[in-house]
Each structure stands twice: as structure tokens, then as C-alpha cells.
Amino acid sequence: MAQHSNLPCNGDGVCMVCQTKPPEAEILCCNTCVSPWHATCLSIPLETLAGAVEWDCPDCSSASADHEIPLATTAESSSSNLLIASIRAIESDQSLTDQEKAKRRQNFMSGGGLGSSPLEENVSNNETTINGDDNSFVNLLDGRINCSICMQLPERPITTPCGHNFCLKCFQKWVGLGKRSCANCRSEIPPNMVTNPRINSVLAVTIRMAKVSTKAPGVGEKRLYHFVHNQNRPEKAYTTERAKKAGKANACSGKIFVTVPPDYFGPILAENDPDRNQGVLVGETWEDRMECRQWGAHLPHIAGIAGQADYGSQSVALSGGYVDDEDHGEWFLYTGSGGRDLSGNKRINKTQSSDQKFVKFNEALRISCKKGYPVRVVRSHKEKRSFYAPETGVRYDGVYRIEKCWRKIGVHGFKVCRYLFVRCDNVPAPWTSDEHGDRPRSLPAIEELKKATDVTERKESPSWDYDEEKSCWMWKKPPPESRQRVNDGGVYEKTNTKRRTQAMTVRERLLKEFNCLICKKVMSFPLTTPCAHNFCKACLEGAFTGQAFIKERTCNGRRNLRAQKTIMKCPSCSIDISDFLQNPQVNRELMGVIESLQHESKKESENNDPSEEETNDGGGAEKKLKLVSEDESSVTILAS
DNA sequence: ATCGCCGAGACT
């Protein structure tokens, strides 16, 4: 921990430790990230550096497997070298436990091929080989929204109440030095932000989108990122005013953090986890089904099966709802859905009252069985009869394959659909001490199969299977293509949205991300709260007009009680932001970007054919519509 | 432990 007092020189060449501009002779240049360091301020004895031809800075040498640090990696490093290097780095990292090493290795082994290594991803993110017109977006962001410490586009951006942006890593290093003032303007950093900085996800998604749009199309495989357009949703699930008061009853789902479409099969990889860049790890536990949903492991918040009858099932939950279930960890017997009387206001019912059939979700599971798709499995603490269920919450246990399905008479006397799930994940199960993931195993003897009817077994070779050569589970056939509609920039729009947006330009999409959570329009004078929610200055202040920061209290109109601070809850997450509201500072960098985007949009719409229609309700598009109608009216005038 | 609200979300 003490080693974290190491900081490089900033963009102006000023050492961030001693705050002076060191002479040439005292500057060390990192071999890996080529960032300059002030040698005399390093906590490493200078003698050990003397004569060193190749020197790696503390960031690159001690944390070479740590993908969080934005490194300006040298362009000549080939991806395969990086891959080997990163695997070696994981293996040799003394600070990691075996379990952590396994988790890191998951990124290389999760069947998506080796190209999805986060390290490689990071490199490509930092490539600035920009050509073509579209790259002006990244340039636009690049020039403006930079981390005030490393002067790069922030990785995992956070925004201080004084309106300055940082990489999470840089910020943590900064406060780790005991600094309690903004590295940019010296304003005080609130204590809760020091201990618990929140990612400004609007910035994160925006930067990501800009980067994705920059990637040259047609070169190699086009990688699609599915951004669910849900930035207006809360970090934490809730819905109605009542739900906020009474707890999470009827909670709506909160924001979806991962970039996989709802019909995505298999493990959720680091590349689909823009906030953390680690993917959904085996053993990851969430508080409840709502939170589990937010990480994409299992989307339905009540139903146990996710899937489509004509397509397949992506995930199941073991929650103890069916007494017929039988859990043996690496394999289990699952019961289909339906056949229970859900009349009245019950959503679930313990006892069967009719036969189950292979329709709907049950059919979806049968398709996954026939095709040999990997099915994600989550276990809930509500499954009391299972030895393998977590103590609390909902846990992701990896992918399983459905080897067989059939029908039998359930314990309540009605027919139920049954499925044999067998684990086939490259990462060991949370309950094992195995170092390696699953190996193909012979099927268990199932007593009830003797009396089973409608038995279905897989005829074709499975889509997800074990590769002896690579010794890992992987897609042997291409995974089923997502049927979700994705527009040209990879933004996944919900299929049931009433109005489908026309092809939006990247600029317009970016503008839409900058919507105020109150007025839903593009922010003017944007503020970022310490809880990382973004509003127009006027909107946020307007929400608390007439409220004094200090409440005078009286008792029965006679005796004065001690004055009390007014609680002012963030309109998005209900955290008290009264301190922030005393002196909220506009995020000037963000405002600059928004204004430039709006300016560009305006220019573009003036140049474009006005007959093109837009249905987007962002501020930029609004202006455009206005311009369009003006043009049309002028045309009418000319015609008449 | 059980029961009754609440009115989400996806499939059909």
C-alpha cells in the first residue's frame, strides 16, 4: 500500500509528487507506457535504476496484469506477445490468490477465443491512429474530457463536485496520497467521495460509444457492443414513489450494466462489461434478483427461465420454487415452469395443479438441450434444500448444458417437465477447490428416467463443447445470432419501444446520452452529483427551490430545538446531496463537449437535405426538427 | 413461516 505514493509527471511535465518540473536528467521514461517519471521522487533507490536500459514504471511493473490503468502502450507490441505476457503476468503475480488468478484467466478461456483479452482491448482503446471523418468525435472528447491527472481520456471516469473528471485509478492514487482537494482546482473533495467514488456512467458510456464508432469498419471482425439505452434508470432498482418508501416491492429493474443483448448465450465476458472490464465472474453474488438482472446473468426478475420458445433458453434460476428440483452442484435436475395455479394476486404457488407441457419456456429449454447451448445458472438463497445454494443473495455459478429432458409424474401427481443440467464451465464452481474448470463427465444415473416419458436427447453435436486440444469449453459452432435489433452504432434499442428511432448519427446518440435526468433534454450547464448522476444546473436547483439548507425546528410552537440540516435527496438515487447543492459546480469540460456537438449538429442539419425525418427527442434533434420545419415553411412560401 | 399487496417485464 505504501508503494502507491508513486505518481508520474502530468501532461505539462510537472511531477505530481513534488509539483516541480524536473530537469531532463532526472526524468525516467517507462519502457512500457512511455510516461515520464521524476526519478528522485520514486520510492525506489536510484542506484537500482542506474544502468537499467529498460525500466518499467511502478504502474507497469507491479500491475502489469491490471487492466484498469490507461497505458499509452507502444504500437509495435503485437497482440500475441501481449497475450502471452499477460498470461505470464497473471501466473507470476504474487499478490493474487489462486482464485483471483483463475478469475483473470477466465478472460482468456471463456470460449470467446483469445481475441477478447482485456489487455488487448485496452491497447486498441488507446490507439490513436485516427483517420476518416467520424474520428472527430473521439478527437472532440479526447481534447476535452480528460482526466485531470493523467491527461488521457478517463478510464472508469469519475466527476468531482467541483466539476472535474478523473480516471478512477488516478483519483484513488491521488486520495491515497492523503490529498483531499481536487487535483485541478484545489476544491475540497467530500469525504464520502474519497472513500466511495462513483463511476459517472454517462461519461463512461459516451466515451465507449465514441471509441466504438471510431473503430474502422470492415477491417477484421466487426465487434458489436449492445448498449442498452437505459442511462435514465437508477443504479439501484426501484420504481414507484411507494416503492421508494416501502422498500423494493414492485421495484422496476435498474440500469443494465453489461452490453449483451437479452438473448445472449454463454458467459458474460470482460468486453461486455464496460464499467469494470472483467465480465460476470463465476461466484459473483448479488443482493437479489433485481441486482442479478442488472448484470445480465438472468434477466427475468421473477421467472426462473429466460428464453424464447422458438430460439432457446439463455439462463435459469434455482430458487427453490419447485420441490421436484434436485441439486448435486455439478449437475442438477430442474423442473419446467407452469402447471401451478396463479389465480388471485399470487405470482408463484408451491403446489402443482395441472400438467406441464413442452411449450413456452419449457420448449425454450428443450431447444437449448437439442442444440447444446451453454445455459447460465444462478442459484438463490431461497433454495433451502440445496447444499450448493448461497447463504444470501443470488450467485452466478457458470454455464451448464442440458443433456436430456423428459416428463415425469411430479410429487404432486401432475406431469412436470424435467431437465438434466451438467456443468461445463472453464472456471471452477464456487464450491470446489479444483484449480481447473469442468472436464467432460459421464452422465449420472437418473433413477426417474426409467419411468420418464417424452424423453428428448441431443441428436446433433453440441454447439458448446470441450476442445481437447485447447483444453477448454468453447463454441464449436457459431453461437446463435442475436435477434435483437441493433442500430449501426451497436446501440441496442428495446424492441417494444413505441417509436423506433431512425438511424441516428453518432453525434446525436452522444447528445442523447447527455440528457438531464429531470427534464430529459440535453443538459445545459451540466452538474454531476457525488453519486454520479447528471442534471442541468437549473433543473437540479429547481427541484429544491424554497428549501433552506438548515431547518429551524420548534416544539409545540414554543421551545426552539436545535437546527437540523435539511436532507436533499438526489432525484435519481435518493442519496443526500445537500452538501453538494450548497455550491454545485458546472462540469465545464462536459459542457464544452455538449456545446460543440450541438454546434456540429446544427451545422450538419443546415447542410443536409431537410426531407430526412428524425424522431429522437434529444435537444440536438429538436433543434434540427425546428430547422427542418423552418425550411419546409420557406419552401411552401416559395411554392405559393 | 405465511399471506396479501404491488402492477414489472417478457412472451405470445
Place this chain on the structure above:
DNA sequence: AGTCTCGGCGAT
């Protein structure tokens, strides 16, 4: 638009 769903809460 109707139907179905291995939730979550507070009250009992």
C-alpha cells in the same frame, strides 16, 4: 393487449 412468472415487502 392479455397472460404468465422459482419477488420482495410489511404485516400477522
